[in-house]
Amino acid sequence: MIRSLYLLALGLLIALFGCSNSEYAPGAGENDYLASLGLKDFVVIRSKGKTVTLGTDEESASIKDRPSMKSYFDYDFLIGKHEVTCKEMKLDCDDSLPATDVTYFDAILYANKKSKAEGFDTAYSYTNLMFDANHSCIGIDGLIFRPLVNAYRLPTEAEWIYVANMGWKPEQAWHNGNSDFKLHAVCSAFTDRNGVCDMAGNAMEWVYDLWVPFHTVDVVDYVGGKASEGVEERVLKGGSYNNDPASLHVYNRGDVYMVASSTKANYVGFRLAFGAIPNPLYLDKQGKEVLQKYTVMVRTNTVKQFIDKPxxxxxxxxxxxxxxxxxxxxxxxxxxxxxxxxxxxxxxxxxxxxxxxxxxxxxxxxxxxxxxxxxxxxxxxxxxxxxxxxxxxxxxxxxxxxxxxxxxxxxxxxxxxxxxxxxxxxxxxxxxxxxxxxxxxxxxxxxxxxxxxxxxxxxxxxxxxxxxxxxxxxxxxxxxxxxxxxxxxxxxxxxxxxxxxxxxxxxxxxxxxxxxxxxxxxxxxxxxxxxxxxxxxxxxxxxxxxxxxxxxxxxxxxxxxxxxxxxxxxxxxxxxxxxxxxxxxxxxxxxxxxxDRDKNSRWDYDSLGLYYSESGQATHYLTQKMPVLWTFRDSAEVVALGNSHMQAAVAPDLLSMPAINLSTIPCDMHCIENLYETYISTHFSHLKYLVVGIDFDLWDEYEPGESMALNFGDAPGFRYDYNHDYWRGEIDSAFVERAVEVAEAYKMQSDIIDPRGWMRTECISDWGSDGKEFADVVVDSTWSDDSRRYELNYAQLDKILKIAEQHDVMVIGLITPVSPYYKKTGSYGRHGMRRSDAEILIERLKTVESKTKNFVLMDENKMGNHDYLGDVAYDYDHLCWTGAEKLTARLDSLLIKLESKR
Known part of the structure; x- marks a missing residue:
């Protein structure tokens, strides 16, 4: 037990001898502060003395959701009946819809604004705010959560789960089977007996917590992780109109990709809680209680600007x-x-x-x-x-x-x-x-x-x-x-x-x-x-x-x-x-x-290697991959480029030739072409094979250049490279050492990327005969009726082949496997495209293979008729480490065959 035995004993006594078993206030008297407030669209949660289970011990669950951990409550709180709406936030969208496309920072600023408007103290303090061009908050200096005040705030993950358990019915919420892939008015689907709605669907929701692993210990008044080294990952709860209801669990803690405080998505909103947390408990990544609260009040760049020292x-x-x-x-x-x-x-x-x-x-x-x-x-x-x-x-x-x-x-x-x-x-x-x-x-x-x-x-x-x-x-x-x-x-x-x-x-x-x-x-x-x-x-x-x-x-x-x-x-x-x-x-x-570092160096250490941005970057995988690029630029003979499918599927260390995996998220064919032309073709003098991910079900996701913008953001390192023509022939050991040093400082907390760029994922999804009878479809498969975007992506593939030919590089177009369950749907994969349209594109790629000397198609999906069965997957369209071993072995056989013909 982490917290003092006194708190636990107090909670157990309340649970054993409390006057009511009701979870909500049954006509509380005037002395009940929370109930006496009469806050509109909020209900009192009688959690004091109760317990909630966070996470799960199910082996099929993501490693991020395991193990289970119990948290006791030493307090009651209020929760919003529904997600905060467009009307409440005064956003330019339908008044009754959940307010989405908002950052974590936007949510807590709204909580403060609501507290001030209603005469309460504020739960959050800070020293400086940063906004993007759309007036969304993307950074806060000196952010401090003040849990001891009675104010509007984001609910903790423990609070959110406690409420969700009272009416968890994903099949009756707005999901991908009934939503037409769009938001709906709050509380227009299932509402529990106490008036709380949309916990399982419509929009995912921000909660207060920073993500850290759970541990097999009991805690009291858990409020999440405490900030430490690396990129801070936030917890998201619930499902959205994109999700299959069978895939939703109350213990799920995130989205498909890593979620940072500045992340925005049109399916992510929030609801508010209200009330003080008397004894907040934070855990570090090792499961130890963070006893002392030190709060850094300022961003590192602000310090550099203040003293003019890097x-x-x-x-x-x-x-x-x-x-x-x-x-x-x-x-x-x-x-x-x-x-x-x-x-x-x-x-x-x-x-x-x-x-x-x-x-x-x-x-x-x-x-x-x-x-x-x-x-x-x-x-x-x-x-x-x-x-x-x-x-x-x-x-x-x-x-x-x-x-x-x-x-x-x-x-x-x-x-x-x-x-x-x-x-x-x-x-x-x-x-x-x-x-x-x-x-x-x-x-x-x-x-x-x-x-x-x-x-x-x-x-x-x-x-x-x-x-x-x-x-x-x-x-x-x-x-x-x-x-x-x-x-x-x-x-x-x-x-x-x-x-x-x-x-x-x-x-x-x-x-x-x-x-x-x-x-x-x-x-x-x-x-x-x-x-x-x-x-x-x-x-x-x-x-x-x-x-x-x-x-x-x-x-x-x-x-x-x-x-x-x-x-x-x-x-x-x-x-x-x-x-x-x-x-x-x-x-x-x-x-x-x-x-000042080395004043005699020709490198600008304020920019060199700083591939991290607080804003604009959808994820930070490329932040981690750039030092891999620079480290192996003189030795790699094989480079893999693509998105999350490729990132999980190709394990460079298992290939018989020196290789790296530079796949990032998001990354369509525009992204692959950009990275190949600017960085790879320029610096990889020993490159023989370029393995590109042919994930055409994602070719509708982004406008040309958008995926690169989401990877680059406003990170100074990418601008520095661009402004110097990507350093053709100029890279030295000092440059590489700095890039590696910066990447280590900005490493991610939860995703394991090996030294050659492969992201090893856990095996928690079964694609075999005993597998799950569902798979997410998050984009309407009819998007391929408009062929403009996938034609633009196809044109980028053609450009890659021409550049590769000039450098005597063979291009392998790899189609990674997805769950065979998609054969039962009209969709090729999670992100849509009609299966019939996908078949046409594959035949088109086979034609390219027959007419192009430096292109080989490696189709490991075969429209779902593949042999990647059993415990080979992380989820519906990503392989886990065992699946990656199998695919990489086949890729290695192909490379050996091609190498014998060179």
């Missing part, structure tokens, strides 16, 4: 839990990771190369023995490297004029107020190279732990007094007024940043009175005050530090009137502008590292 990292101390915490702003999601030091860690400092963090066990202003350790900012190696000194405190990295990296430290970080005591303190430095310490050497008498200049001519300290060592001579600055949190800049100007206690000298310089730490003061290299920065009204600064190699920006903790260190901010010392970075309970001793 790379940045931060480490701070969580004083409430006695741990160091690491935020990597080079990563797409700026993951917050706890460092496993195993000892109390204070005053961290990041090495100049950004690979290590040093810290000590002592605290500024307190005398006594202290140890200094260094550890890697790398989860794979958390071992500690101990500085060999009897006592060492407040470590600071710096680079000497000769290029050596050293750590400066003091032997005692106690108060420097008394002259005799300060004289007994010492400042030391020690060389640190390749993860090892050199021999420590003494620099000065006196504990100058505020920093030492590059040339050793200035050192500062501030544990009561602002002391300085100038050219070997001790001085006291700031008129002997009290000072602390001293930091010497390393940008070349040797500025001293410090805090005071609102003393006489500070008030005179500022020109007004202020309280303790309400001003950050900055002095020049002689101790003369230059400027000051005011803290936000009602707050004060603490733990101020210059960022690496800067005289302009510093990082600080913001403290409220109760002394709680709730937020870390970046501050522009010239303008006073602040950028909120992270929120939490007790955030101490932040240190911020920023770097």
């Amino acid at each position: 790379l940045s990292k931060m480490v701070f101390r969580d004083d409430s839990r006695d741990v160091l915490v690491y935020v990597d702003f080079n990563d797409a999601s700026a993951p917050v990771l706890e460092l496993n030091t195993g000892v109390s860690a204070y005053h961290p400092d990041i090495s100049p190369d950004g690979k290590f963090v040093a810290f000590c066990t002592g605290v500024e202003g307190i005398s006594g023995k202290s140890k200094v350790y260094v550890t890697r900012l790398d989860e794979s190696d958390s071992s500690l490297i101990e500085l060999p000194a009897e006592s060492a405190a407040i470590p600071r990295f710096r680079v000497l004029e000769n290029g050596d990296t050293v750590i400066v430290y003091v032997n005692d970080a106690g108060s420097n107020k008394e002259e005799d005591a300060f004289a007994k303190q010492e400042t030391w430095q020690v060389r640190f190279s390749k993860g090892k310490f050199g021999k420590p050497e003494k620099l000065f008498d006196g504990g100058y732990h505020g920093g030492v200049s590059k040339n050793d001519r200035l050192a500062v300290s501030g544990a009561r007094l602002l002391r300085a060592n100038v050219n070997g001579q001790p001085e006291i600055w700031y008129n002997q007024n009290q000072a602390c949190n001293v930091s010497l800049s390393q940008g070349g100007e040797n500025k001293t940043l410090f805090l005071d206690f609102g003393g006489k000298t500070g008030r005179k310089f500022v020109g007004e009175s202020y309280g303790t730490h309400e001003r950050a003061l900055i002095a020049d290299s002689t101790g003369k005050l230059l400027t000051s920065v005011a803290s936000p009204e009602g707050f004060s600064f603490d733990h101020t530090e210059w960022i690496l190699a800067s005289d302009s920006f510093f990082v600080a903790t913001i403290t409220d009137m109760n002394g709680s260190h709730k937020k870390v901010v970046l501050v522009n010392s010239y303008t006073g502008e602040m950028l909120s970075l992270v929120e939490g309970e007790e955030l101490w001793h932040p240190v911020f590292w920023a770097h």
Whole structure:
């Protein structure tokens, strides 16, 4: 059990001794807050003390839906009777229809708007919004969910399932058998006895949760996953007018493809919930409870723009839990990771190369023995490297004029107020190279732990007094007024940043009175005050530090009137502008590292390899495939291109020739031709065979170029490549290393793509004689009455053949198998096209094969009359790993045969 036993016992007592078994409020009294609100079109769910099962243990279910997990409720809530409508959102569509084609962000912004309009607090806070050309929200900086307030919000997955179980009848909802493949008015199909409708059909629905795997543990008040590294995948619930009712289960957690917060679809909408969640529980991907909530308040690109540095990292101390915490702003999601030091860690400092963090066990202003350790900012190696000194405190990295990296430290970080005591303190430095310490050497008498200049001519300290060592001579600055949190800049100007206690000298310089730490003061290299920065009204600064190699920006903790260190901010010392970075309970001793990377490199690291976009990209598979492309450009002899069918069907490692799978989603023949002409034909000098997916049932999905636009979005990496003619003959190892590095930062959470681009999928669908007696048809098969789009796709295939001929490349047109059940329908596959039209197209392709020297047709579907039977599939039209092994073996035999004739 993850949550405390108290909550579970409380829930069980309520379940055993509650006054009513009704799931809905049976005339609750005026003291029932939720019932007393009388919210229009909402019903009270009596879930307190009850339990719900999430996921399933059925072996036939998707791996994303397994295993089952029980969640107990410690609260009641309200749920909307129907999906939010076009009228309610004031969208340009029929008033009675569900509001669809909205992002997750659109949904939560509407929830906030409704809360404000009705006089409630809001469930979501944020710092910045980003919109696309259609005024849809595609990104939110600093998004925080506030579960403890009574407000409109998205339901959690647990809440949604609990309600859906009360009336789960997909066959009576709007589905692909009765909807004519379009939305219908809300509550115009099945409505349960309490007035709740459309849980199983009409439109799929956003819920609050981030997707993480379920685990075989019982939880209380589950609200989903907590953001970590990689692309954030959201949970979608229910079915839509596209789905076969037999394929719908209350445990299903997503769509055909991965769903991100910025995803939009004309069959995805949402309904609202209302009410506080008193003890929200998040899980990480390993099934562990996320006890501490650190919220990154800003996007990584915003940080880069604020400080004009492409790379940045931060480490701070969580004083409430006695741990160091690491935020990597080079990563797409700026993951917050706890460092496993195993000892109390204070005053961290990041090495100049950004690979290590040093810290000590002592605290500024307190005398006594202290140890200094260094550890890697790398989860794979958390071992500690101990500085060999009897006592060492407040470590600071710096680079000497000769290029050596050293750590400066003091032997005692106690108060420097008394002259005799300060004289007994010492400042030391020690060389640190390749993860090892050199021999420590003494620099000065006196504990100058505020920093030492590059040339050793200035050192500062501030544990009561602002002391300085100038050219070997001790001085006291700031008129002997009290000072602390001293930091010497390393940008070349040797500025001293410090805090005071609102003393006489500070008030005179500022020109007004202020309280303790309400001003950050900055002095020049002689101790003369230059400027000051005011803290936000009602707050004060603490733990101020210059960022690496800067005289302009510093990082600080913001403290409220109760002394709680709730937020870390970046501050522009010239303008006073602040950028909120992270929120939490007790955030101490932040240190911020920023770097220009290699200034001598000809590559623009703001763009190179950044194939990820928060907006525009329907999925992010191509984000993962681009480093595969660059890594194997000089060795691959076989390249597979196509959509999700091909991505799951061809396993490059099983071929006898060097191969990669660059299939992406979505990808029609326009997409395949684009990738082949611009990237593959240009860079793959050893390419002999191009395997292209002939999935003509998808040729109606997109207008020419649309599928590429959905893959590219506004990702800088693709624009960078396009603007430089795709780097013909210019790629070097630095380019490839950066592309791989960026892709690793933006990796997906749930989809497993191997190093050569194959997506290994689970075997959860049976195409054999004991298989399911249904299969989804999500597009009306009559679309092929208009042949324009598939003729345009056919023309792209012809273009591919001509380019391939020029490069002596053989093209294999692969038709992947789909469920044989489609033989019982009028549709070729899930996305339609009449079977009779498909047969005509296949005969046409056979004619091309007979007349073209460099084209071979490999039809593994055979209009459903194939031998891919049994446990070979992921779903109705995607193979699983066993099916892929079978298909790839046949492809390999064909390649060997073709190779023997070359």
